[in-house]
Amino acid sequence: MQKLNLTITYLNKYKFNLYTYEAPYYEKSWIYIVWVLNNDKSKFSLKYIWKTDDLSNRWMDNHNNIKCFKDNNCNCLWFLEINSSKDRTEIEEELIKTQKPNCNILLNPNK
Secondary structure, three states: OOEEEEEEEEOOOEEEEEEEOOOOOOOOOEEEEEEEEOOOOOOEEEEEEEEEOOHHHOOHHHOOOHHHHHHOOOOEEEEEEOOOHHHHHHHHHHHHHHHOOHHHHHHOOOO
16 A cells, blocks of 8 residues: 555544555555545545445445545545444544535435
8 A cells, every 4th residue: 555645633633644546455444534635735625434344345446435436536545543343433423423525425315
């Protein structure tokens, strides 16, 4: 996985690392955020938040929300490695609830 040497502390408590969108993904326990990053890397637009135990079998064409990613020209990912399943679920729910990313809303309109 290619790290782009950028980190962000999100909501003043979660430190995410930026990786390329096309990179291979490993069997790790992540919270991941799909973004659109403009060409000069000065502005991000958040599109999707989720948790996973293994992103390698869910990414790109196998992802259930790939159409929204492509329609929005998503091009980067922020990852936060969290080993506890309970913590991943709590963080994911908090981030989706507070940030309301449009690809999450399209996938689950009642949340």
